[in-house]
Amino acid sequence: MTFDSAYGLMVGYNFLTAQDLRVSSAVSNTADVVIIGAGAAGLSAARDLTARGFRCIVVEARDRIGGRLHTIADPASTTPIELGAEFVHGGAPITRQLARQGRLPIYTVVGDRFQSNRRGFVRLADYWDRLDKVLRLLDQRRSRDRSFADFLAARPGGHKLARERALASQWVRGFQAADPEIVSERAMAEGSSPGEEEERALARITDGYASLVNLLATGVPDLRLAAVASTVIWQRGHVTVVGTTRNESFEVTARAAIITSPVPLLLQRGQTPLEEMGGSIEFEPALPDAYRRALETLAMGDVIRVSHVLDAPFWRTKSVGKNKTLRSVAFVHAGNDGMPVCWTTHPMESPVLVAWFGFPESAELVRRSSDEIESETIAAVARLFHTTRRTLERRVRACHHHNWSRDPFTRGAYSYARVGGADSAKTLSRSIDATLWLAGEAYDAEGRTGTVEGAIGSGLHAAQGVRRALGLSADGKRSAL
Numbered sequence: 001m002t003f004d005s006a007y008g009l010m011v012g013y014n015f016l017t018a019q020d021l022r023v024s025s026a027v028s029n030t031a032d033v034v035i036i037g038a039g040a041a042g043l044s045a046a047r048d049l050t051a052r053g054f055r056c057i058v059v060e061a062r063d064r065i066g067g068r069l070h071t072i073a074d075p076a077s078t079t080p081i082e083l084g085a086e087f088v089h090g091g092a093p094i095t096r097q098l099a100r101q102g103r104l105p106i107y108t109v110v111g112d113r114f115q116s117n118r119r120g121f122v123r124l125a126d127y128w129d130r131l132d133k134v135l136r137l138l139d140q141r142r143s144r145d146r147s148f149a150d151f152l153a154a155r156p157g158g159h160k161l162a163r164e165r166a167l168a169s170q171w172v173r174g175f176q177a178a179d180p181e182i183v184s185e186r187a188m189a190e191g192s193s194p195g196e197e198e199e200r201a202l203a204r205i206t207d208g209y210a211s212l213v214n215l216l217a218t219g220v221p222d223l224r225l226a227a228v229a230s231t232v233i234w235q236r237g238h239v240t241v242v243g244t245t246r247n248e249s250f251e252v253t254a255r256a257a258i259i260t261s262p263v264p265l266l267l268q269r270g271q272t273p274l275e276e277m278g279g280s281i282e283f284e285p286a287l288p289d290a291y292r293r294a295l296e297t298l299a300m301g302d303v304i305r306v307s308h309v310l311d312a313p314f315w316r317t318k319s320v321g322k323n324k325t326l327r328s329v330a331f332v333h334a335g336n337d338g339m340p341v342c343w344t345t346h347p348m349e350s351p352v353l354v355a356w357f358g359f360p361e362s363a364e365l366v367r368r369s370s371d372e373i374e375s376e377t378i379a380a381v382a383r384l385f386h387t388t389r390r391t392l393e394r395r396v397r398a399c400h401h402h403n404w405s406r407d408p409f410t411r412g413a414y415s416y417a418r419v420g421g422a423d424s425a426k427t428l429s430r431s432i433d434a435t436l437w438l439a440g441e442a443y444d445a446e447g448r449t450g451t452v453e454g455a456i457g458s459g460l461h462a463a464q465g466v467r468r469a470l471g472l473s474a475d476g477k478r479s480a481l
């Protein structure tokens with residue numbers, strides 16, 4: 001199946017596209033619920049509500065479903081290539097239950113973790129324990145919130161935890177994609193310390209996140225692709241979503257709306273060339289002040305992740321000391337708490353090496369052209385693996401990445417709370433006059449921000465609110481989950 005990408009990507013990975021999903025123009029434009037966005041949150045909400053007998057219309061700006069779940073295939077790789085989310089983090093009970101239901105195999109990520117320094121590779125033993133030593137000192141109940149940088153500046157753990165603090169800083173900048181100067185200590189304390197064994201688990205869906213997306217979409221009959229919503233006109237119990245699809249305008253009317261647009265699309269409108277490309281949503285009347293203030297306390301991190309498809313997994317024979325190689329390596333971290341962090345597909349065998357850049361490198365890289373990004377990341381990966389750029393270049397068969405920060409319908413990778421914003425997701429997860437609901441990774445009240453589990457959970461939470469507001473389905477059908 002060919003995937004027609006608006007962003008110059010390659011062959012699709014079994015993704016449902018406009019050709020597969022009938023884009024309806026002659027059908028009714030009236031529904032019980034209109035949902036903006038066919039990512040994890042929007043599809044989960046639509047699936048749940050449809051299964052309970054509610055008529056839903058989903059409008060999606062792109063020519064494909066999935067949003068930040070975007071799996072592609074490369075003939076030279078035996079594993080799917082993810083341009084957005086890749087891992088199932090922690091217990092993730094909703095994601096795992098869905099996968100079981102859809103018979104989608106999941107495998108656990110095992111393997112070694114190394115740090116690369118000037119002299120070679122050092123095994124990062126007890127990675128999570130060391131991280132937890134610092135992260136467990138974050139204070140969720142602080143009366144005055146402060147930034148993670150201020151938390152670190154107070155030298156929690158003293159001299160003994162200096163290295164652990166560097167590791168924690170790399171983790172916050174890397175995997176949380178957050179600027180330590182602005183990310184909230186209280187929010188981090190609530191959502192992110194991977195203290196328990198279950199929270200530390202990492203897994204992958206064997207056939208890629210696309211298989212989960214397709215599962216979620218299967219129960220949703222009215223999905224309209226290439227339909228960019230621009231205005232939500234609402235009053236209690238009545239919503240009209242106005243937008244454009246290809247060359248025509250559209251209007252969809254419903255009793256309630258679930259809006260899953262990422263934070264920047266609800267805040268900015270037509271100020272920059274990226275915003276002028278569309279996607280921003282205007283509300284008439286405007287969102288209540290409490291919601292606008294809460295949105296302003298959320299930031300969107302930048303991430304650059306590049307999947308390098310190589311001629312062979314060269315690291316497997318790379319020596320890391322007497323009779324030892326990187327054969328079972330899963331992750332390699334840059335030394336001195338820098339970037340990138342690289343990972344392999346271990347325990348699956350594939351010649352793919354992913355390089356991941358978080359803050360602040362990503363903030364600079366997202367402004368570059370694709371060629372420049374690839375050239376810079378190859379140079380950084382070569383340094384990490386103690387080889388030359390030219391040697392690595394000769395081995396690279398293809399590079400795949402998507403610049404989410406320059407994607408008009410995302411404008412960043414995922415969200416985090418600024419100082420003072422620890423409770424914002426909870427505020428935003430509440431309905432607006434029992435008529436509008438925000439759903440998505442940024443608006444998850446359970447602290448699962450920035451994850452697929454959070455997006456799905458938040459979609460289901462919004463669906464539950466809609467069901468209560470509109471009345472439970474007459475046939476009392478059980479949830480799709």
Ligand SMILES: Cc1cc2nc3c(=O)[nH]c(=O)nc-3n(C[C@H](O)[C@H](O)[C@H](O)COP(=O)(O)OP(=O)(O)OC[C@H]3O[C@@H](n4cnc5c(N)ncnc54)[C@H](O)[C@@H]3O)c2cc1C
Pocket residue numbers: 036037038039040041042059060061062065066067068069083084085086087088089227228229230260261262265278279280281303305404409410412413414439440441442449450451452453455
């Ligand atoms: C590089 C990267 C790596 C990640 N890695 C992981 C990971 O390993 N594990 C993990 O759990 N999470 C990861 N995440 C986060 C995860 O991908 C997101 O949390 C999740 O997919 C968000 O789902 P969502 O439905 O909230 O938003 P989205 O997926 O962004 O869905 C919103 C949808 O709304 C559409 N839309 C926007 N504006 C409009 C409009 N005006 N009209 C109509 N439609 C509109 C968009 O096109 C999009 O399809 C990663 C994200 C990125 C970017």
